[in-house]
Structure formats: C-alpha cells, structure tokens
Amino acid sequence: MTAVRQTLGRAENPERHLITLEGKTCAFMLDLFERASRFEQALAQGEVPKLLQGRVIATLFFESSTRTRTSFQLAARHLGAEVVDFDVAASAVVKGESLLDTVKTLRAMGVELVVIRHSSSGTPHFIASSLGETVRIVNAGDGRHAHPTQALLDLWTLSRHIDDWHSLKVAIVGDLLHSRVARSLLVGLKIMGVQEIRLIGPRTLLPPLLAEAFGAKADTSLTALEGVDAVFLLRLQRERMSSDDLPSAREYARFFGLTKTWLQKIKPGTFILHPGPVNRGIEIASDLVESPTSLIWQQVTSGIAMRMAVLQKLFE
Amino acid sequence: MAKRFVLKGCLWFDGQKLRPKKTLFFDAGRLVGVDRPPEGFQPQLEIEASGKWLLPALCDLSVRLRSLDLKELRAARQGGILTLALQPTSNLPLDTPEKVALSCLREEFSVLPVAALTKRYAGERLAEIGQLLEAGAVALAATGNLQSFALWRRAFLYAATFNALIFIRPEEQTLGLGCAHEGITALRMGLPTIPWAAETMLLAALLELVAETGVRVHFSCLSCARSVELVAQAKARGLPVTADVSMAHLLWNEEVLSSWDTRFRLSPPLRSESDRRTLLEGVASGVIDAVVSDHTPLPLEAKAQPFPTATPGMASFETLLPSLLQLIERGELPEAALAALNERPCRILLGERPTGWLLLDPKVRWPVEERCWKSSGQNTPFWGEVLRGKVVALILPDRGYEEIESV
Numbered sequence: 001m002t003a004v005r006q007t008l009g010r011a012e013n014p015e016r017h018l019i020t021l022e023g024k025t026c027a028f029m030l031d032l033f034e035r036a037s038r039f040e041q042a043l044a045q046g047e048v049p050k051l052l053q054g055r056v057i058a059t060l061f062f063e064s065s066t067r068t069r070t071s072f073q074l075a076a077r078h079l080g081a082e083v084v085d086f087d088v089a090a091s092a093v094v095k096g097e098s099l100l101d102t103v104k105t106l107r108a109m110g111v112e113l114v115v116i117r118h119s120s121s122g123t124p125h126f127i128a129s130s131l132g133e134t135v136r137i138v139n140a141g142d143g144r145h146a147h148p149t150q151a152l153l154d155l156w157t158l159s160r161h162i163d164d165w166h167s168l169k170v171a172i173v174g175d176l177l178h179s180r181v182a183r184s185l186l187v188g189l190k191i192m193g194v195q196e197i198r199l200i201g202p203r204t205l206l207p208p209l210l211a212e213a214f215g216a217k218a219d220t221s222l223t224a225l226e227g228v229d230a231v232f233l234l235r236l237q238r239e240r241m242s243s244d245d246l247p248s249a250r251e252y253a254r255f256f257g258l259t260k261t262w263l264q265k266i267k268p269g270t271f272i273l274h275p276g277p278v279n280r281g282i283e284i285a286s287d288l289v290e291s292p293t294s295l296i297w298q299q300v301t302s303g304i305a306m307r308m309a310v311l312q313k314l315f316e
Numbered sequence: 317m318a319k320r321f322v323l324k325g326c327l328w329f330d331g332q333k334l335r336p337k338k339t340l341f342f343d344a345g346r347l348v349g350v351d352r353p354p355e356g357f358q359p360q361l362e363i364e365a366s367g368k369w370l371l372p373a374l375c376d377l378s379v380r381l382r383s384l385d386l387k388e389l390r391a392a393r394q395g396g397i398l399t400l401a402l403q404p405t406s407n408l409p410l411d412t413p414e415k416v417a418l419s420c421l422r423e424e425f426s427v428l429p430v431a432a433l434t435k436r437y438a439g440e441r442l443a444e445i446g447q448l449l450e451a452g453a454v455a456l457a458a459t460g461n462l463q464s465f466a467l468w469r470r471a472f473l474y475a476a477t478f479n480a481l482i483f484i485r486p487e488e489q490t491l492g493l494g495c496a497h498e499g500i501t502a503l504r505m506g507l508p509t510i511p512w513a514a515e516t517m518l519l520a521a522l523l524e525l526v527a528e529t530g531v532r533v534h535f536s537c538l539s540c541a542r543s544v545e546l547v548a549q550a551k552a553r554g555l556p557v558t559a560d561v562s563m564a565h566l567l568w569n570e571e572v573l574s575s576w577d578t579r580f581r582l583s584p585p586l587r588s589e590s591d592r593r594t595l596l597e598g599v600a601s602g603v604i605d606a607v608v609s610d611h612t613p614l615p616l617e618a619k620a621q622p623f624p625t626a627t628p629g630m631a632s633f634e635t636l637l638p639s640l641l642q643l644i645e646r647g648e649l650p651e652a653a654l655a656a657l658n659e660r661p662c663r664i665l666l667g668e669r670p671t672g673w674l675l676l677d678p679k680v681r682w683p684v685e686e687r688c689w690k691s692s693g694q695n696t697p698f699w700g701e702v703l704r705g706k707v708v709a710l711i712l713p714d715r716g717y718e719e720i721e722s723v
Contacts, residue, residue: 099621099622100620118622120621120622120623120624120625121505121506121507121508121622121623121624122505122507122576122622122623122624123622125576125622126576126620126621126622126623129576130620142506142622143506143507143508143622143624144506144507144508145505145506145507146506177503180506183504183506207498207503209498209499209500209503210503210504212500213500213501213503213504214504
C-alpha cells in the first residue's frame, strides 16, 4: 500500500462524490431541488426514464438502517440501475485496510457507485482518498459528521413552502452534538443564505462552540423558538436517553419536546420538520406529527426523488 | 574519526545565544578551548565549519516505540539526538526489572528507559519501583489512568522514597475518550472530542499532591494554555515540577484536522491557535523546560483508517531540529529556545550537561523521503516535503568527530 497521500482533501474530486455539503454552492442545491421535483412528477405519472440502465450501485451499510437503505435502493432501481446490497453486521467493526478491501471487491465486481453508512466520522473521505478515482461515493451518514442527502431532502421539502431563505428564521432542537443530520442541515442552511439559526438543547448535547462553528446561536430553552418560521426536530437516540447526557427521556420530553402549547405560545404558522423516525411523545407530541404545518410526512416521501436526483447528477 | 581536532568559523550555542565565528578546540571529544587552544594542543584534524552551528547534542525526553529497534536509534542519531528517554507504552510496558535492563543503553548513545509506575502500565497496582530504578530506569511514568487518587498519592509517596522523578502525561481518562480537541474545528467536523479541562483538571489535582508529598514530577506533552499557567504557578510556589511540550503542538493547531489527515491524529490532540501560542511563550520563558519529539513510528495500516480509529502519533526524530529552526526563523521562538532540546532536558533527566555535540548545517535542504529517512515510521506530515537544516556531524565523548553520511 502506498504511503498516505500528502493532502487527503485533494484526492477526492468533489464532482464524483457526495460526501458532505461543505463547499457546495446555492446553484448546486437548487439544481438538485429542480431534478428532484422532476423525478417526483415522473414517479407520480409512472414514467421514470431508465437513465442508469446498465449501471451497478451498491449499498454498504455498517450501521443498520432500513429506511435510508431502502430509499437509496428504490431510487437506484427506479432509474434502471442494478443494486447490490452489502449488509455488514453492525457489531463487526470493519477498519482500515479491510474497509478499503471491501470497496475494492465491489469495484472489481463492476460496482460504480457505493452508498456508504459508517459509525466513524470521515469514513467516506478516507475511502475516497484511496479509491475515489475509480468509484463514486455517496455518504449515507458517517458518525457525527454528515448526512448530505437527508439535509438535501429536508431543505427541498421546506423550499416548497417558503419564499425567501434570507429572511427565514430557523431553529434546530435536540442532540446537536451527536447529529450528522444537524451538521449537514447547518451547512445547507448557510448555503441557501439563511441568516438566523437558533440551536436549542441541553448543554450536554449543545456545546456553545458548536453553535459558533456554524454561525448559529445556542439556547437552552424552547422559548428561543419565538418568531421562528421553521423548526427542525432531531431524533433522540435510545442510547442517549439513559446516558450521562440526559437523566431520562421524560425529562427531555418535558423541557425540549415540542407540544401544541409551545406552538401556540410562539407563532402559529411555524413549519415542523423531523428527519425521522419520530419518537412520538418525546421530541414531538403525537398530535403534532400530522398537524397542518407539519412537513414530516412530506419529508418521508421526498427521500426517493431526491436520492434519484443525486444518483443522476453523480453519473453525469 | 578524530579525537583531537579544531572546528573553525562556526556558530556556537553557549546555552543562550549562537556566538558567531568561533574557533573551538576538542580533545577526546570534549570541548577544551574556545578561540584559544590549551597549551601544547596538537590537533589531528582542522575542520572548516563556517556557516554551521555547533550545538550540544539533543536529549529527547519522550520517545514511544513498539519495540526497541536499532533502526529507530539510527534515526535518532541522524536527528542529532544522543540521549533519549524511552517511555513505556501498552506495547512496551517497561514494568519489570528484566525489561528495563534489556532496554538500557549507555554508551556514547544513551537509551534511558522510563519505567511504568504501575504494573503493565495499567493504572491499578504499583510496579516494583525500587527494583526498576536499580535495573537502570532513569525515571517512572504514568498517564492519567490511575484508578483513584488514593493510588496516585501512594504512588507519589512510594516514588519519593527513592527520590524518583515521575513523568506524567496528564489526561483524565473518562474525559479523554475523543480523538480531537473540543474546539470549533472538531465540533464542526463531527469528531468525538476531548475538552482542554481533561488535561488541566488532572494537572491541577496532581499539583496538590506534589505540594503535599514533595515528589518530583515532570508533566509531559502538555497541550493547553491553562496548563502553562498552572505550571508557572506551581514553579512560583517552589514545587519540584518541570514540563515539556511536543514539537507538533508548537507547529500546528486544530485547524489542520479539517483535511481529515490522520497524520495529525495525536494524543494529546492539537488544540487551538491560542493554546499553541501560549505553549510557544511557555518555551520561550522557560516555564516549559523542554521540547520533545514524542517520536512514535507507526506502520502504514495504523494511519490508513478513518480519523477516529487511526492510531495517534507522529514519527519525528529527524524533523525535530529542522522544525525548531523553522520556528526560530519565523520569530515564534528565540534562539535561546535551542536549549529546550539539549541543556534543559538533560538537566532534568540526568542532572548534568549534555556531553556530546552536533554540527548542524542550517542551510542544507533535504527531501523527506525514503532515501533520506532512517525511521521505519513514515507517519509525518512532512513526508514528500523539503526541509531545511541537517545534522552533518556528531562529536561523541571519547570518540571524537564523526561525520554523518550526506544525501
């Protein structure tokens, strides 16, 4: 194996991969929104062009996930691609050379694009730095670092309900510290031109420097939702619920769970988003999930169209 | 090899400054005259050394090897290091008299083993400190992993029985589970983090024990501005405390992590720019006594990983002196800081001045690549770059002037 290259950043050609939204432009985002809209229409009409006929795509998930994995697989199949699914057990930690060997093996079988999810931040960067010239990488979530397709579909969903990004006031509530969705959202929101972003959560899950890192404001109470146009709720992971970060899920729900009462206090038309799956009664009261300003179900259905857009773009 | 010789026209580091254009007389490898030869001095060799620097040989207080390897010792020599403190690691725990004795080398080149304070370097039971020192350990070492403060206190008291020096890399173990400094860069990147308080809270707590027990402690590889402050306060109180910082922490800050380059995966992690500047000031003022290489050669697989799972450490014997030159050139350190590589660490470790010398050509450029590199570890961010400054000769006590093969 050759020595580690001088600057890993240089080795990945940003157009071949979607690893992070960092460095992307507003034009890039709008282009993907546009493509996703067209695919959504095509899906509704049952007429999807087989643009990726003959291409082979693999999903390589080191963390279990039915929804995202299925979403990618369906997206690929709608476009006519062949899908190979490598489901590595979550407990088998595949490190270093074995990780590269796995991707090389897929490549040798004719796989041209790998959708990867892994628990270590930086895994897709690492793979792209060695193999990026011959295989395309899509990041389906790496540790706490990024989950670009989720942020893309979240922002696309929101974009259809708002007029102007610049004057938008957005809040993100929950476990910011451990959330790759939140990080990608923050990057995406800034690219779209959102000026005011408020992060809300307990100090154990929201270090003030984290807010500073993204040009956002940190708050420890839902009163900071006042005047906000859209709120993104983050899923509270089970392991977080009874850890040293939080005494209990009940405590989180009491102080950070979004309820009708809170919404009435702050602003009537606030859009509610959640990347899912929702812990009803914890991040959000059950009766809010289907409320008029909730975009949660739209997010669920927009995933496939957005991932089709991403695959199409990377193969161009 | 000449035992009795003259060096002409070089700059000579006297511990504070580089004094220009000196003529230096050596006998049996020892400096016996400056500008004026001793009576009846008949040199075997006259060496034209203008433009070169004569420095006391380097003494490196922190080296971490997986096994005692001749290759690494040659790399050290190449870097002008003639005395090194071999630190225990989980691979090489140096916790029995046999292991310590086998790691000892005291010729013109010295490998001085630092024995583990606890058995298997695991932080649970005291090692047989008396016998380890008898077998040749020059000091003892611990990381932040001791089980309890009761154990720390007992270890300090027992070590003080033998007037032993304890090296400590302070990092509180329950807070040290991340892979990067808890600062803007890692929080943005989503890397598990280690707050600066992980180092300073343990440092502060142990300083209280030093005050109470009077044991001599050397805090190694500090990374925080606040640590510099704490050491300064401790010294002002008259506590028997010394400290060092690794060269990497003087050269780089957390921002380099944004490239995801695992060669910057270090323990302790690279911290903020303001931490780096305070560490530099600490070296300049002498609050931080020494600069170490913390040389940790690693195989390629150890670094060919996603960042959080890569093994921390950098191969740095051969880049130590060129790096210091860089810092002096940039005005980030004064010339006097050269003493942080030789005089000051030697005094801490052995209570004496370095006995060997090195001749440095500060202008020669050399590429950091296979043909010029002696260490088996290529884990350095300088790989593929061209550095300035190379040791061209060593002056060994009793043996004399020895040229190092040029590239």
